[in-house]
Amino acid sequence: MQIYLLRHGIAEDARPGQADSERALTSEGREKLRRVLKRAAAAGVEPGEILSSPLRRAVETADVAAEALGYAGKVVKTRALVPEASPFDTWEEIRSRKDQRAILLSSHEPLMSALAAFLLDSPVLQVDMKKAALLRVDCDRFGAEPRGVLKWMITPGVAE
Secondary structure (H helix, E strand, O other): OEEEEEOOEEOOOOOOOOOHHHHHHHHHHHHHHHHHHHHHHHHHOOEEEEEEEOOOOHHHHHHHHHHOOOOOOOOOOOOHOOOOOOOHHHHHHHHHHOOOOOOEEEEEEOHHHHHHHOOOOOOOOOOOOOOOOEEEEEEOOOOOOOOOOEEEEEEEOOOO
């Protein structure tokens, strides 16, 4: 399975009284996402399913990804992708979809970098997941612990 980890794009600062979960993407955040996703589309990224944290900025990121990658399905919201989620819980969510050829996960830090390290069976690995970064890990075993292979990472700076 190809697993794509997509960190949400740049989001607005919280306004007084606004819940963190309601912060929306900025126009700059959307533009940087589109640049990364244009490169991803050129590389043949075609998720069979897109999952997202239920937080607004991640859902909006998943929607931009769906449009850019020609995904016609529905974005599935899951608590397994909230910022404080455990990589173990996220892995269980991935494992439940092991029949998919490719999935894209739209989420946040610190989960995205921790999940990358977990998928690569390297808990001490440090991954700098910039906003709007997209990382591909391939996994062909779905046991209790993954043994993935890092294929590539695209950041907004590289996608200019």
